[in-house]
Amino acid sequence: MKALSWLYLALAYAFILLPVGVLVVFSFQDGRLPVPPFQGATLKWYGQVLADRDLTAALLNSAMVAVVSSAVALVLGFLAAHGLARVRLPGSVLMRGVLIAPMTVSYLIIALGLLNQFNQMGLRPSLWATGVGHVVINLPLCFAILYAAMGDHQKSAERAARDLGASEWRVLTLVSAPMLAAPMAAAFFLSVTFSWDEFIIAFLLTRFDVTLPVEIWSLLKSGLSPKTNAVGSLVFLVSVTAVLALELFVFRGKK
Amino acid sequence: MTLQTRDRRLGWGLVAPALVWTALFFVLPFLGMVALSFARMEERAVVPAFDPGNYTRILTDPVMLQALLNSLQITLIVTVISVLLAYPLAAIIAFRIPRQWQRLALLLAVLPFWTSYVVRSYSWLLVLGQNGVLNKTLGLVGLGPLEIAASRAATVTGFVHFFVMLLTLTIYANLIQLSPNYARAAADLGANRWQVFAHVILPLTLPGVVTGAFLTFVLGIGDYITPQILGGGNELTLPQLIMLQLGRSGNFPLASALSVVLMAVVTLAYFACAKWLRLDRV
């Protein structure tokens, strides 16, 4: 029984890690194709990636869209969560439902709806349009996380602040937001991740300036290449570094 | 102004920005899409109408029906396999690995999350392709080659890979929040390992499993990238068909109608497992 468990664990990890392992190993391939046999190590594909203006531009675009759209989603989500958690409003169940709804709809459908709407309004596809779409998908996430985090504990602290004469704005900035620092960080981080990696909305809503997943997609059309491996490995390296940094510096204090 | 109306005004003020955003960029486009699905295409131009023609076409055209069927089959297969693979993995991590190592084990189990989504599918091409790692390895022991890439099997593999990670996380979270005393009480009363699992652990984690499976279904059936990269174009899924309508013919009304069908399938799936779903506690 015990041996079987460890065997299963080993096989599961092999399955999960195999493609990433292959991706990284063959990014160093000294040859034209990222498949066996391994013909020796080189860094030239990484050089090509870093010299590729389209790729580096796409990377910056992605980072910008991710940070800006996540920040907007976080602020909107925080205000809404605060409003709905603090005040009894008529129809608050319905409002919660509406705010959460985009979470249950495929990104493809959100993208198609926005594309159609922007077309009718005469707006051209752009990074801004993509950003708007990313706020739509991340707002429910931020709202849900922060709403769940606002417990009675939070409410009584806010009441105490109000009792001591704080204005609503000061309650928000001096009590509510700092008390929710950890879930806010988590929500922001998750949003950045989703936006950074999102393909279909960005694919349909950008044209000339594109995000990284869209740029990688166009790389794929030219077939298997170690260069694509190098891009994927770089993204992987950066993400894992970010995750480890967060794990070590932000979330460690929480445990 | 009474205290209550002041409070309410404040509450509305706080909720309004998010509500307006959602209404403007989600509800309105969605309604627009539904309206568009009843429009007609004439001479490559959209003509507003109330014509159910797109829907009758979807339900009668064999290509479209086949795409719908493919999507349903692939997603169901993927959901079942992913749950069956992820549950034991989550259980081993939760119950066999010492507490202080569990976080690390989980991080490792979801490591490929952190590579790009597009690249993740691509990397399976490297493994499953004609000259890929799998066939070269099989060749060494005198087997193969297997024609996996550019097939449904490849699509399923790519999906299962992603959803095993997702489900391992959600099922682990469910397992770990169970009081260990449930299992201890069952064992104390004479249950063997299998009975503890079948009578206590599984029923208690079922809502979490169904929630994860539903999530898998929703994300899987709406995904374009995985079947597009790994499926090799031998068969179409619903999202691929939608993208084809957008790209090749610019047929927005038909694409909208297909999207509405996709929504309907997801909604049906929701009602099928609504009894067990706890979307508030994913």
Place this chain on the structure above:
Amino acid sequence: MTAGVSVQAVSRRYGAAAVLEDVSLEIAAGEFVVLLGPSGCGKTTLLNMIGGFDEPTAGQILIGGRNMAGIPPKDRPTTTVFQDYALFPHMTLADNVAFGLRMRGVARVERLARAAEMLALVGLDGRGERRPHELSGGQRQRVALARALAVEPDVLLLDEPLGALDLKLRRQMQDELKAIQRRVGTTFVHVTHDQEEAMAIADRIVVMNAGRIEDEGPPKRVYLRPKSLFTAGFMGEVNRISLATTRLFPQLGATGVLCLRPESVVEGGALRIGPCRIADVAFFGTHVRAHVVPEAAPDLRLVVHLPQGSDVTEGQVMDLGARDFVVLEA
């Protein structure tokens, strides 16, 4: 139906830390024993080792004369009532109570009949179709008890089963627990940190501290004549008077600590304290609580509980003495 437990020179270490040090304890068949002590004293560890959820690193445990080493919980003649009850939330009360019988292959009709019987025993007759979340804390506790008793264990282990209940309910459940134990005759081993609970239900109290047994005996003996200062303090409020620094009691010698319970200090009393001035006084319902200063030893300040009807005022002088007392080593 019932068996004795013999704990022989048992130790439990986690790495370098010893949770239990060389503990020996004999529990007779049908006895109601309470393991009492502060959190971290090792009482729950000892209970877990009797139940088979933990193994001693040294020594052995016998139940009904049979060595339990290596025997898993399900094969031991014990069942446990858990602190959080661990009722299966997805099963009805009847299914919960019948679970152990189901695992033993008892037919459905028979086990449900037995479950109904057990639910009646704990005062929940006719509620078998309910689910745990519909019950109050006290009712859940009863179901957990019924479930553990349904398989007719020789020894029932209770891990702070009343800890989650409010005071009033706890007192009521204590009486019921004792009555049920008398009826079924099973050996009960009960863990708690509440000394009043221990005195209310135990045939014998085992006081534990820092992994060792400090004292054991019937409640009255442990309360009135504790064997150690720790026990004296843990069992209730006590005045400690160092005999080395006071000359009030030359007849008791010049070493050790005299322990006086507040209610043992009375007007008259065999051990003379002499005239004492009342420093302050408060009415507590069941008694009158006062601080007094003996005139012969003005540096002492004693807590005394006088009878409810006592009419005393601050500054008044009373002639006091002690009724029960012990002298313990410091």
